[in-house]
Amino acid sequence: MREAHLDAVGRVDPERLWRRLMEMARIGALPGGGVNRAAFSAEDIAARKRLVSWARALGCSVAQDAIGNLFIHRAGTDPRAAPVMTGSHMDSQPRGGRFDGIYGVLAGLEAIEAMERAGVRTRRPVEVVAWSNEEGGRFQPCTMGSAVHTGAKQLGEFLSVTDNDGVALGDALARTLAAMPDLEQRERKAPAAAYIEAHIEQGPLLELEGATIGVVTGIQGLRWFNVEITGETAHAGTTPLAGRRDALREAIDAINALRELTRDETDTVRFTIGRVLVSPNSPNSVPSHVLFSVDVRHPDAATIERLGSAVEPAVRSAVRRCSVAVNPTLTDDPCTFDPGVVAAVERAARTLDLPFRRMPSGASHDAMYMARVCPTGMIFVPCERGVSHNEAENAKPGDLAAGARVLAAALLELAD
Amino acid sequence: MREAHLDAVGRVDPERLWRRLMEMARIGALPGGGVNRAAFSAEDIAARKRLVSWARALGCSVAQDAIGNLFIHRAGTDPRAAPVMTGSHMDSQPRGGRFDGIYGVLAGLEAIEAMERAGVRTRRPVEVVAWSNEEGGRFQPCTMGSAVHTGAKQLGEFLSVTDNDGVALGDALARTLAAMPDLEQRERKAPAAAYIEAHIEQGPLLELEGATIGVVTGIQGLRWFNVEITGETAHAGTTPLAGRRDALREAIDAINALRELTRDETDTVRFTIGRVLVSPNSPNSVPSHVLFSVDVRHPDAATIERLGSAVEPAVRSAVRRCSVAVNPTLTDDPCTFDPGVVAAVERAARTLDLPFRRMPSGASHDAMYMARVCPTGMIFVPCERGVSHNEAENAKPGDLAAGARVLAAALLELAD
Numbered sequence: 001m002r003e004a005h006l007d008a009v010g011r012v013d014p015e016r017l018w019r020r021l022m023e024m025a026r027i028g029a030l031p032g033g034g035v036n037r038a039a040f041s042a043e044d045i046a047a048r049k050r051l052v053s054w055a056r057a058l059g060c061s062v063a064q065d066a067i068g069n070l071f072i073h074r075a076g077t078d079p080r081a082a083p084v085m086t087g088s089h090m091d092s093q094p095r096g097g098r099f100d101g102i103y104g105v106l107a108g109l110e111a112i113e114a115m116e117r118a119g120v121r122t123r124r125p126v127e128v129v130a131w132s133n134e135e136g137g138r139f140q141p142c143t144m145g146s147a148v149h150t151g152a153k154q155l156g157e158f159l160s161v162t163d164n165d166g167v168a169l170g171d172a173l174a175r176t177l178a179a180m181p182d183l184e185q186r187e188r189k190a191p192a193a194a195y196i197e198a199h200i201e202q203g204p205l206l207e208l209e210g211a212t213i214g215v216v217t218g219i220q221g222l223r224w225f226n227v228e229i230t231g232e233t234a235h236a237g238t239t240p241l242a243g244r245r246d247a248l249r250e251a252i253d254a255i256n257a258l259r260e261l262t263r264d265e266t267d268t269v270r271f272t273i274g275r276v277l278v279s280p281n282s283p284n285s286v287p288s289h290v291l292f293s294v295d296v297r298h299p300d301a302a303t304i305e306r307l308g309s310a311v312e313p314a315v316r317s318a319v320r321r322c323s324v325a326v327n328p329t330l331t332d333d334p335c336t337f338d339p340g341v342v343a344a345v346e347r348a349a350r351t352l353d354l355p356f357r358r359m360p361s362g363a364s365h366d367a368m369y370m371a372r373v374c375p376t377g378m379i380f381v382p383c384e385r386g387v388s389h390n391e392a393e394n395a396k397p398g399d400l401a402a403g404a405r406v407l408a409a410a411l412l413e414l415a416d
Numbered sequence: 417m418r419e420a421h422l423d424a425v426g427r428v429d430p431e432r433l434w435r436r437l438m439e440m441a442r443i444g445a446l447p448g449g450g451v452n453r454a455a456f457s458a459e460d461i462a463a464r465k466r467l468v469s470w471a472r473a474l475g476c477s478v479a480q481d482a483i484g485n486l487f488i489h490r491a492g493t494d495p496r497a498a499p500v501m502t503g504s505h506m507d508s509q510p511r512g513g514r515f516d517g518i519y520g521v522l523a524g525l526e527a528i529e530a531m532e533r534a535g536v537r538t539r540r541p542v543e544v545v546a547w548s549n550e551e552g553g554r555f556q557p558c559t560m561g562s563a564v565h566t567g568a569k570q571l572g573e574f575l576s577v578t579d580n581d582g583v584a585l586g587d588a589l590a591r592t593l594a595a596m597p598d599l600e601q602r603e604r605k606a607p608a609a610a611y612i613e614a615h616i617e618q619g620p621l622l623e624l625e626g627a628t629i630g631v632v633t634g635i636q637g638l639r640w641f642n643v644e645i646t647g648e649t650a651h652a653g654t655t656p657l658a659g660r661r662d663a664l665r666e667a668i669d670a671i672n673a674l675r676e677l678t679r680d681e682t683d684t685v686r687f688t689i690g691r692v693l694v695s696p697n698s699p700n701s702v703p704s705h706v707l708f709s710v711d712v713r714h715p716d717a718a719t720i721e722r723l724g725s726a727v728e729p730a731v732r733s734a735v736r737r738c739s740v741a742v743n744p745t746l747t748d749d750p751c752t753f754d755p756g757v758v759a760a761v762e763r764a765a766r767t768l769d770l771p772f773r774r775m776p777s778g779a780s781h782d783a784m785y786m787a788r789v790c791p792t793g794m795i796f797v798p799c800e801r802g803v804s805h806n807e808a809e810n811a812k813p814g815d816l817a818a819g820a821r822v823l824a825a826a827l828l829e830l831a832d
Contacts, residue, residue, distance in 0.1 A: 203654030222653065275697045276692055295700055386659070388654070
């Protein structure tokens with residue numbers, strides 16, 4: 001690494017980064033220590049204003065696009081060069097943690113501040129983006145800002161989506177955009193030169209292995225299904241078992257079959273039944289209807305395709321006396337990050353003498369959409385016991401700063 | 417049978433009984449032909465008001481006790497004599513039928529109306545009771561009204577029980593009691609001289625054998641439990657299965673173990689998981705908490721005792737990483753009805769020349785608690801294909817009237 005770059009990376013300030021994280025954590029703070037900062041809410045707007053004021057203090061210009069993605073722009077020396085981008089999101093789950101998303105935005109800001117303080121000019125501009133509505137907690141689906149930015153989805157598809165209170169996304173978005181009328185409006189969809197997203201791992205592997213940096217190689221593929229089993233309700237005291245069409249009994253048969261299907265000695269397959277609805281849901285009525293969700297993920301394209309295709313046959317062969325419907329609700333193939341960007345992240349970790357491991361991401365991120373339009377990678381840092389989407393989410397200041405240093409080093413390499 | 421009694425029995429009117437049944441079936445009517453009349457709901461209150469208005473039109477007084485049991489009183493000639501009681505319940509399963517419970521209440525009312533029209537005075541009073549919350553579909557456990565009336569349980573045990581929406585029984589009960597403030601309030605726990613409950617069979621035997629009347633000899637034993645499994649929520653995409661404390665996964669392990677425990681070649685054991693609640697119940701969150709009900713029944717006292725005692729050990733041995741609580745919510749040993757009352761029912765069926773058979777009851781009924789405090793029996797009438805706890809529940813007007821005639825005859829004999 002060049003001397004000037006090393007100097008800049010050394011100016012990443014753990015205390016400043018932590019202070020900004022804790023200041024953001026007060027916006028939408030929950031009593032249990034987490035945050036509720038729903039997309040396009042008053043809390044989201046407050047966080048946007050805070051971020052913009054920090055960015056402007058660093059001499060950066062800030063723009064927003066039609067879906068409210070914020071772009072913090074640090075100019076490069078070549079006015080025609082495409083920017084190197086970094087960032088993440090500022091919205092949270094309804095009972096989310098203090099680091100999910102916001103860490104990647106503030107780590108990017110910290111990298112810019114470190115460059116500024118070191119007086120390093122890069123050839124390419126460096127941009128920090130705060131993507132709108134990554135969580136999808138208030139307005140579904142998730143990763144909306146990056147999907148629209150990359151052209152994978154059109155904003156018009158989402159304007160009439162409503163939250164649980166009936167508020168339309170279009171109205172909440174309009175209020176958000178109007179809250180900072182002085183921002184430059186930008187419609188640029190031109191690809192960046194590269195994109196790197198820093199994020200807490202949201203899983204336990206780094207902590208378990210004592211690694212500080214996850215060099216993320218891609219995002220695993222996923223298949224979601226809703227399975228509906230329909231039988232017939234009957235009296236639990238009088239109806240012989242042989243005469244029942246018990247929807248719950250056969251749902252459990254189906255789940256047992258799916259467990260067999262997804263059994264994996266290497267513990268790589270992620271198989272989750274997260275949601276179950278039973279009807280009539282009374283102790284002495286044989287259940288007539290059961291709906292359950294299936295979430296299967298795997299980093300390998302052929303494996304997730306094989307598992308996804310096998311879900312419906314496995315369910316159908318397990319269900320004998322009831323009728324069954326298997327509806328796919330989400331299909332994402334695995335994404336593989338750019339070898340050049342992955343190598344740059346790994347090089348940065350090695351140069352800074354930080355213990356690292358290559359790993360896929362279990363969770364989805366905005367980087368998934370960016371990977372379709374430009375060379376992309378991610379940096380993970382450990383979070384306590386892997387707990388995320390939970391108020392108890394926690395991370396160490398030192399690990400967070402280490403991730404920001406790796407980010408700064410990789411951005412500097414890619415921007416030159 | 418005395419001439420006056422025969423005259424009264426002959427005045428049981430199939431059409432009037434059917435009309436009242438169909439009028440009640442409109443209260444909480446479901447599109448599929450069934451009813452949803454949950455205990456202490458607006459529909460339950462509407463049914464109570466209808467019943468009280470019919471009772472008063474017959475010149476009866478009506479009282480309610482602290483748990484909302486309704487007592488329709490037809491005076492006898494001996495003011496000190498304990499009453500002969502009959503009745504059943506008016507609440508239904510969430511997707512229940514038009515005859516379960518309500519038939520026994522309206523058959524009792526029909527018996528009183530027949531006596532009234534025949535001008536028969538009995539020595540003992542005749543009382544028709546509508547027991548509160550027999551089904552336990554909304555608030556567990558079931559047969560709550562008769563349990564409290566007979567002193568087997570205390571009302572205070574149940575006031576904080578909540579339904580699936582978090583409404584406390586105490587609040588729903590208070591609204592129900594307040595809906596008819598003009599009713600006499602009664603705390604009488606004194607035993608009746610006898611109790612006879614008429615009910616649809618809820619099983620297929622009478623129909624299969626072409627019998628019109630089931631002379632019920634007793635009720636099989638049952639054990640109910642609520643099993644609560646507590647783990648920890650986690651991100652479904654990132655958390656390896658080996659590191660999860662997945663409450664649903666372990667709940668299914670427990671249910672699989674209970675299936676093994678209750679496996680029975682003779683298909684005599686009744687084993688049902690009817691109710692399952694999952695939290696946070698989101699497709700991409702590992703479940704942290706599962707509650708499920710267990711319902712096990714058997715007619716043999718030693719067998720139900722053995723099975724009931726084995727439930728908690730079976731659950732505990734299946735649950736490995738989560739914590740577990742197994743709470744018995746109902747423990748009923750098999751009950752044998754009074755030979756005198758059983759003989760009176762059989763005599764009535766024989767005198768009226770109705771095909772009958774002696775049989776135990778597979779379902780629990782309020783008669784189980786009454787059998788602890790007074791001579792008790794039951795009368796079954798056929799229901800179509802044995803289907804019950806189901807909107808498709810059906811019965812024939814002629815069979816229902818036959819059951820009401822047997823009831824009237826037996827009440828007249830026991831009240832003299």
